[in-house]
Amino acid sequence: MIVISERINGLFRSVGKAIETKDEKAIQQLALDQIKAGADVLDLNTGPGMDNEPEVMAWLVKTIQDVTDAQLSIDTPKPEAMEAGLKAVNKRAMLNSTTAELNRMEALFPLVKEYDAEIVCLTLDEKGIPNDAMKRNELAMLMITTAMGYDIPVDNIFIDPLILPVGAAQNQGPAVIDAINMFKMLSDPPPKTVVGLSNISNGTKQRSLINRTYLSMLMGAGLTAAIMDPNDEELMKVVKTGDILLNKKLYAHGYLQV
């Protein structure tokens, strides 16, 4: 499974401060720590309410690219900040994210095509997040067919069924598992899938246990990638064990050490 680090986000106080003061060393160390912990992709989010977000996103990309060639995910709702990030990125970027709203897709899919980027597609439209798997599947289908109209390969698309906190919307836990299973039927090869994992445990008292149990369930259903905290060692053990159990990596007694 692809591990996308959620930690380079201005919402975390220390990261917000490093961004504000343009502290290259702190940002670079954070990026290297994520990769060392097992991240395959680094999600970059400047944090909310930033006036000069395009400039800051470009700075984040360049600063991190100076120390690693890991794939970067440009995480912002603003098309201008996305484009600034895309221009700064040396290799294929991931865009995080579009919704199924027509104006969002019309703004972002041309960028996806131009830069051959990957894009996270949230199953969400003007009416909000659907409360069942079937409707999520319809929105996924709408985004895939719209992307095809822009000549974007399905292989560049990551569908995100949108996890909700188990303490607030408990019936959505199984709905998201069902959705992941349904998405597999949408195309051949199937679209990739991604979740923002930590959302499931928001507000609970057993965050790591809930995150790793749910991640196992989603991996079993075929999840491709998760935006998550690679510094949670027990969670990373589950990622490695899941890849073994799904026969994606060869079993060896010392597989946890790899």
Added chain:
Amino acid sequence: MIVISERINGLFRSVGKAIETKDEKAIQQLALDQIKAGADVLDLNTGPGMDNEPEVMAWLVKTIQDVTDAQLSIDTPKPEAMEAGLKAVNKRAMLNSTTAELNRMEALFPLVKEYDAEIVCLTLDEKGIPNDAMKRNELAMLMITTAMGYDIPVDNIFIDPLILPVGAAQNQGPAVIDAINMFKMLSDPPPKTVVGLSNISNGTKQRSLINRTYLSMLMGAGLTAAIMDPNDEELMKVVKTGDILLNKKLYAHGYLQV
């Protein structure tokens, strides 16, 4: 999920000794320990190569029934020992197990009908354990339709897709998940499912981690029951967390303490 304790098995040295010496206290304490740890059902296996197995099975049942009314599973390949166990049981028993071999089904299904028992049906026939999900599904269908010929309700049937050790047959991990998903389509309501969980980690160095990651995956696919070790506390936390995530038990901050 239904937790079936695997611990009352003559294969464990201390249990074998307690059975041999007819140590009622030791067996009763073991049974109570399993229930306290969270077992819903107690699987009873006298151990291999027992001359007077029917008599010993009846003794095990009676001894344990004196201290608990938990459901009991009569685990033996011998029809005579099964019938002796069934006769001794006060309430509905589980039989563990039949295969898809005609002579096994012909010997056991009449007992299942007569005693309104539940039965574990292993997807296995004269050719051995199939190495893909589709063939497991065919054997499941064969056992369900044969049981129907004996007027046994689908509700009394637990299909077991037979887990193999990840270190020895790694491609069977995803095959069993696929099989659990396929079984759901066999009838409406779907047949129940069960696995012998510990088999997945046989011979590995991370037994509990592998057991609980795989159990989460199987629960996500809809598993009804697992024969497992309820004394593994981390594994039991996963059972409780899985039931919460699948919306089978109501979330509360203190759900682990329930």
